[in-house]
Amino acid sequence: MVLPVVTLLLALGFIHGVAWPGILLAGGVVSVVLMTAEMIARSQSRTPAQLVRAAEALSRGEPVSIRPSGDDEAAQLAATLAELSAQLGSRQHLLEKTVESIRDPVVVADEHAMIVIVNAAARRLYRVEPGFDTLTGVRTFQNYYADGTTVMPIAETPMARALRGDDVDDCELIVKPLRAEPAVYLVANARPLRDDAGNLRGAVIVLRDVTAERQAHQALVESEQMAQAIVRTALDAFVQTDQDGIVLDWSPQSEALTGWTRSEAVGQRVVELVFPEELRVAHRQRITRFLQETAAGGMGMRYETASVHRDGHRFYVEVSLNALRRGDGWIINSFVRDVTQRRRAEEQLIQAQKTESLGRLTGGIAHDFNNMLTVITGTIEILADGVRDNPQLTAIAKLISDAADRGAQLTSSLLAFARKQPLQPAETDVNDLIGEVVRLLSQTLGSQTEIRTELGRDAWFAFVDRSQLGAALVNLAINARDAMPDGGTLTFATRNMQLGIPDAVAHGVERAGDHLVIEVTDTGTGISPSHLEKIFDPFFSTKEVGQGTGLGLSMVFGFVKQSGGGIEVKSEQGRGTIFRIYLPKADGTVQGAIEEDDLPVRGGNETILCVEDDPTIRDYVTGQLESLGYKLLVAANADAALEIVSRGTAFDLLFTDIVMPGSMNGRQLAETLMAGRPALRVLFTSGYSDGALPAQQGRGGHGIPLLTKPYRRGELARMLRRCLDLQVDFQGDPVPQPYSVQPDLERFLRENPPEKN
Template sequence: MKLRGLLTLAMIAQVVVTAVALLASQAVTGTGFGLAQIIALTVSGAVALLLARVCMRAIETSQNKRVAAQLAEQAQVGAQLTQAVIKTALDAFVQTDERGIVLEWSLQAEALTGWTRKEALGSDVVDLLIAEPLREGFRQRMMRLLPELSNAPIGIRFEASLVHRNGEAILIEASSTSLHLGGRHLINTFVKDVTRRHAAEEQLIQAQKMEAVGQLTGGIAHEFNNMLTVITGTIEILADAVKDNPPLATITKLISEAADRGAALTSSLLSFARKQALQPAEIDVNELLEELAKLLLATFDKKIEIVTKLDAKAWLAFADRGQLSAALLNLAINARDAMLAGGRLTLTTRNVVFGVREAVAVGAGYAGDYVEIEIADTGSGIPPAILERIFDPFFSTKDVGKGTGLGLSMVFGFVKQSGGGIKVASEERRGTTFTIYLPKAETSTLRPAGYDERKIVGGRETILCVEDDNDVRQYVTVQLESLGYKVIPAANAAEALAVAAEGKTFDLLFTDIVMAGGMNGRELAEQMVAARPSLRVLFTSGYAYDSLHAQGRATLDAPLLTKPYRKAELARMLRRSLDTAVDSAGDAIPTPYSVQADVEGFLRRQATEDNSRPRSRK
C-alpha cells in the first residue's frame, strides 16, 4: 500500500509539474492555452498512467514472488517437521500409493520388517510383508477398504499378520489414513508390533481358564477325598473282621484296591489344581536325571537313545522330589510314545536368571534364579491345533483306555504350585521339547524323620477332633478310640472354641483345614495355640495347599495328614505330633536321646585318646 501511495503522489506531482510548465510557457509567450498545450498535457497524462500501470504490475509480481517464496519455505518447514515426526515416532511409518507401491519407509519400518528403505522403495508392500498364500486375499481386502478409507477423515485401524524378512511371523496393529495430493492418492500407515502383547493376552486368558478349571477340579477332588477317607478307613475294619472268610476277604481287597485307585486319581486332580500339599526340599536335579536316565535305559526300547547334557554347575532346585520324579517320568513316557520307530530323548539341565519379562513369558512366579530342566524328543511332534489344549485335564490324543488325560495336567499343576514355569515347543515330524523352570534352593531344608509305617502305635491322650463332614468325623472318632485315645468331637470351629472355653483338657487338636462356618482349621489352630502355647496341632485336608501356605507362624511346623488316609498313617502322624517334647511356651525341648549318640561318641574318642597316650612310670 505504501508503494501504491508513492506512485499516486508521483503521478499527481507529474500532472502539477506539467500544468505549471504549460502555464509558464503561456506567460512567457503571451499566447493563450491552445491546442498544442492540451495535446502536450494529454500525452503527459497518458504516459503517467502507463508508467503507473507498469509500476503496479512490477509491484504485484514482486509481491507474488515473495508470497510464493514464503509458501515454499513454509511447505519445506512442514515437510521437515513431518519427517522429524516420522523419524522420532515409536511406530513404523509406511507410505504407499493406491496400487500398494512403497513411497516412504521409515527407520522404524526397517527395524520392524528387516527390509531397508532402499530395498523397500518402489516395491509392492504386499509382496514384501505378506505370506505368499495370503497375498491375493490381502490385496482384495485392501481394495475393499480403499473407498472406506477415503471417506474416513480419521482413518481406519486394523490388525494383520506380517512376515519378517527372516521368515518370522509378526502380529501388527496398523492405523491408515488417505491423502489426495497433486492428483495422486496416497495412503499413510503407522504400524505397531503387538506380537508380545498378543502373546501376553493369550497367556493371561489361558491362565484364567486353567485357574477356573483348577478351582472346579480341586473342589470336586476335595469332596471325593472326604468320601474316600471313610471308604478306605472302614474297609480296613471290614477286612479285619472277615479275614477268616476267604471269599469276603477277596471282596474287601478289591474294594480297597479300587479306593486306592480313586485316591490316586484325586491326587492327580489336586496336583493339576495346584491344591496338592507338597513337601519341597533341596533337590540335586542332575542326580535325579541320572537316576531317571538309568531307569529309562533299562525299560525303554533299545531303538530310543537316551542322552544327558547336565550342567556340572547346576544349582539345587527347591521342589517336591517325589512329584518332580513323577512329572519327569510322565514326560519321558510321552516322549517314548511319540517315538514308536525310535529316536533320541535328550535330558538337559542349566541355570537361568530371569528378569520380569522373561519370567512372565514362561509363566514363572517371579524374577530371579531358576534351574532349567529340558526334555526333548525327536518324535512325531504335536499338531498346532491341539498344542494349546495339552495341559487341559482329561484331554488326551491316545486311544481309549491308554491314558487318563491327567499326565500333563499334573505336570503343569506341580510346576506352577512349586513357583516355577513350563513351556513347550513342538513341530510335527521334528519332535517336542518340554522345558521346566524350578526355583533355585536358597537354604537347606531338613526332611522330617521317617517312621516305621508297619508298626501301628496308639496312645492314651485326649484329642479334640474338628471335622465338618459328619461321616468323616464319625469314622475318625471310631479309629481314634480304637487306637486308645479319648476323643472330643466337634463339627466346626465354633464348637471347638466352645469346648476350649469350658476348660476341657485335651493334648492335641486334630482339625480339617477347609471347613464351613467362617473360620477354617488354620485360623482355629492359631487362636487355640495363642491361648495354649504347648498345644500340639495336626492338620488334615484333601484340599490343603492354599490354606497351608497362608498359615501363621504359631502353626508353621504343624504336620499335615492328607486325605484319604488309612489307620496306620493316622496313627503314625498322631505319634509324630504328640511325641515331640515342648515346654509351656510351645518351644521344642531337646530329649536325652537326641544327644545320646553324640555323648557316647565323645566318650569313646576320649577313651581311645587315653589308651593311646603313653603312661608315665612313677
C-alpha cells in the first residue's frame, strides 16, 4: 500500500507545484490531502489501483468518479476524493473567472515557458493562447524598451527574467503589434513561481496599460515645450512673478529689454528692478487691485507705464497681465512690449495735426497778407523816388519799407512753421554751407562763444533749400548763444546715416533710406523737461516779452519737415542741448548757390502773359511790367489765359500766380501750355503755394524759377531777365554756354588788388 500513497502524494504535489501554487491548494486543500493519505495508509482491504487513477485525474484537473466499494474505508476515501475534486473544480472555475475579469493583462507560464493561463486582456494585447511558447513561439508583436526605438531581446523580457528566477518590478516597455495598430505602453511586474521545496515551477506576469497616462504626460510635456518656445520666440518680453512680485521666470526678451540677466532677476522683486522709484507704490496698488478683480472674475489687465533700464535710461512699456491660481496664492504672467517709439510717433502725430490746423489758418492769412505786402513793398519804391529830395518824407518812406520787410519776414516764418512756404530744394553741399554760416557767426556771436566743426569728410549732399537751411542753422546758433550767457562752445557736426523703417519712425523722418545728419550742440544751461516738449510750438518762448517772437524753432521744425526730414532735441538742465536735423540724401551732383545779380535793374520789350487773380496785385504788376518796357497780355485766371492762347496771340513768357481759383491753378496752366510749347519760359509767383508747386520743380534739364511774394521791382526785373535770357533748345533744355574765367579773374582782382610799385 506504500506505492499508491506515494503516487497520490506525487500527483497532488504536482498540482500544488505547477497549477497555481499558493492559490489552488492553499490552506484547507493540504489538510484534505494529508487526511486522505492517512486513510489510505490504514486501508488494507482492497487494491489501490482505482484510487491511483482517481488521484492522477485529480492532478490533471479532471473530475473524479469512483465506483462504490464494499470497503467502508475505501468508500469513505472515494467520497473524500470526489468531494475534493468538486471543491477543486469550483475553486479553479472561480479563479479562472477572477483572472479573466482582471482589466490588466495577466500571463502564467510553466517552467518550460509554455503559457498555461492568459486572460482576455493579455489575449487582446499579444494574440496568444495557452500552450504558446513564450521564448520560441512565432510572435505577432515586438517588445521595445521605454525609448520606443530599441528592440527588447526576448531573453530580457520580464517573463524570461522571471523564468530565470528574477523578481521584476515596474519594468517599462512598449508593445508594437506587427500590424498597423497603435503601440501600447506597459509597466510590467513579474515573479517566479516555486513549489514548497523551492523548485522553480513557472512564472506569472501582470502588466498595466499606461498608454493614456503616457499620452497625457507627453501632451503636457509638448504643451509646456510649446509654451516655452512661444515665450522664447515672442516679440514681447515675458515675466512671471508670484503675488508678492518675486520673479519666477524671465525670458531672453526681458534680458534684452531691461539689461538684467535671468540669473540676476529670478528671486528679486520686479518692482525694484524695472520701475522708477516714484512709481513703485502705484505699481503695488495696481497689482493688488488686479488680483482682487481677478478673484472676482476679471479677465486680465493692460496698461502703459514708464520703466527704467539697468543702465538708468527710461523707456515706456505696455504691460499685459493675467493671473493663475496656485494653491492659496497667485502666479502672475506679464507680457511686456516696448512702446517708446509708438509714443513718440503718437506725439509727432499730435504735433503734426496741431501744425496742420495752424497751417491752414496761417496759410490763408499769409496769402492775403503777402498780396498786400507786395503792393506796399512795390509802391514804396516809387514813393521813395518821388520824395528823394525831401529828407523828412524819405525817412518816412524808409520806415514804411522797413515795416513791410519785417511783415514779410514774419509771414515767411509763419509759412515755414506751417510748411507752406515755397521751397527751391537742390543738391546742397551742407559742409560748404556750414562753413559759410560759421564765418558769418564768428563775427556776430562774440568772442565768448567758441565755434567748432566736426564735419564728415564723406558727408553726402542733401536735397534741401540751401538758403532756408542756412537760416535755420543761424537760428539754432542764436538760440545756443542765448543759452550760454557766460560763454561756451557751439559745435556743428555732420555725418551719414542709413535709417530703417523703425528708425525713421523714431526720428520723425518722412521715409527710410540715406540721410545726412546735422548736429548743433551747445554747452549752455539746457532745457527743462516741461519746456522740452513745447519748444517747437509757435509763439512759445522762454525769453522776456519783446526779445523774441517765439517762431524761430517752429520755423526750423516746419522747414525741416517740409523738406522731408526730421528734427529732434536732447537736453538736460545744466548739460547743454543737442539739435539733430535729418535731411534726405541728394541723388545727383551738387549745385552751387545762385548768386544775386548785382547789375542795375533792366527791362525789355518782350511780350508777357500775366495771370493774376487778385485785382490789386494785377494792377500793380501791370504797372511795374509796363514801366520796365514789356508788352502785356493780362488774364484773371487760367481759363482766360487759355482763351488768349487759343486765339494764337504770340508771347514770350508766362508769368503766373500759383494759387488761383477756377478749373486749374498756375502750375497746371503752365504744364498745359508747355505740353504744346516745350521751349516756353515760365516764371511762377506765390506767397502761399498750398502744395500746388511740387517740392522738386523742373522739366528736362532746368528748374522753373519762383518769385516769392512779397517782392520788389528790382527782384521782379532780375527774375524776368534771368528767365528770358536763358538760352534753351526746342525741347526747353538749357543750351550750354562756353566757360569763361574772366568773371572769376575780375572778382579775384577786386578782392586782392595788386600792390602799386
